[in-house]
Amino acid sequence: MIKLYGAALSPYYNKVKIALLEKGVNFQEILTAPSQQEELLAKSPMGKIPFVEVGGHAMAESSVILEWLEDAYPTASLLPPTPNGRAHARQLSAILDLYVLMPALPLYRHWLFGSPLEANAVDTARQQVARGLAAAGQMLDYGPWACGEDFSHADISAACILPALAQMSQALLGEDITAAFPERDSYLQQLSARKSVNRCWSEREAALSAFRARQQQ
Template sequence: MIVLYGVALSPYYNKVKIALIEKGVNFEEVFTPPSREETFLAKSPMGKIPYVEINGYALAESTAILEWLEDAYPTAALLPPAPNARARSRELMQLIELYLVEPARPLTAHLVFGAPLEDAQRAQADEAIRRGVAAVSRIVRVNPWLAGEDFSYADIVAASFFPQLSQVTGQVLGENLLAALPALDDYLARLGQRPSVARTWADRDAALAAFMARRGAS
């Protein structure tokens, strides 16, 4: 049995959850916020979520977990069969996480948690995300998935982050910067029809609604 620890608000948690559902393996979810407690650090060395326990073996970092799943459950593959296509999927995953997700962190913290946001931070994030979107657009091939014919790591990351990034840039910057990606609306609709994504999005939306309700009541 695989146990997934974290919270449904975390896109990185949802990244692993989608992969687990796609693989068709039995897993259990345990609500666990990040922590710096030593008992937590023994299982997730940076105190981050998600992490998994696999028959008592703890593993952190979402991409490492995806790679473990791909090795352990080669059927229902999450990477294309050809080496070039596999590399492209991994490349897109890294481009999205490094050059879209990372620069958007101050915007996300501001929108979700009410963290202060300076004008300089806003401008810097705007510029960096636009560069990231341009980079992804140069190599993405929606046919019908980001890396081609096969649903892969790239699509799992997109499903985990694109809705949040669209909302954050739209509300904080006044423009959905991801709208410049090729065929974005059709692609998101296709993602939402996939059972693993639909389930994860529904759980995320419920968790977000509950969080915002608690925040509004405090």
């Protein structure tokens, strides 16, 4: 059985979880925080989550784990059938990860954990996220999923990133920094009908509520 280490508050963790659910693979979730302790670094060299353990072999980085799942469980593929289609889905997923989520992480960590923000962090995040959303918009090919007929890595990234950043920015900034994503509301409604996505969204909300309750104790 695959062991999935991490926490439901991490968009990267939820990417792997959705992929596992879509593949119908048995897995065990093990609540784990990022750490620089030796024991964790032996499994995730940068001390990050998520990481997985399969038969005693560990691997980290959500995009790498998703690619491994494609190789290990080729049925219920999460990439389009053609080379160009697969490249399209991978590129859109990377844009969402690197140019939408990544620049917003300082704000996300501040909202969750109270991590300090550098001067101009909000304006910088707004500008960079807007640029990332514009780049993602250029690549969208709804049909009905982000890259055409096939639910793919691109949809998984969108499902994990857009709602998390919308919730954070509305609470922290009083605005939704993901609002410019083309046809976002109808697309999110479509994603919500996907069992894997709906489960992850529900469990993320439960984890967030429990986390906020502990903070108030």
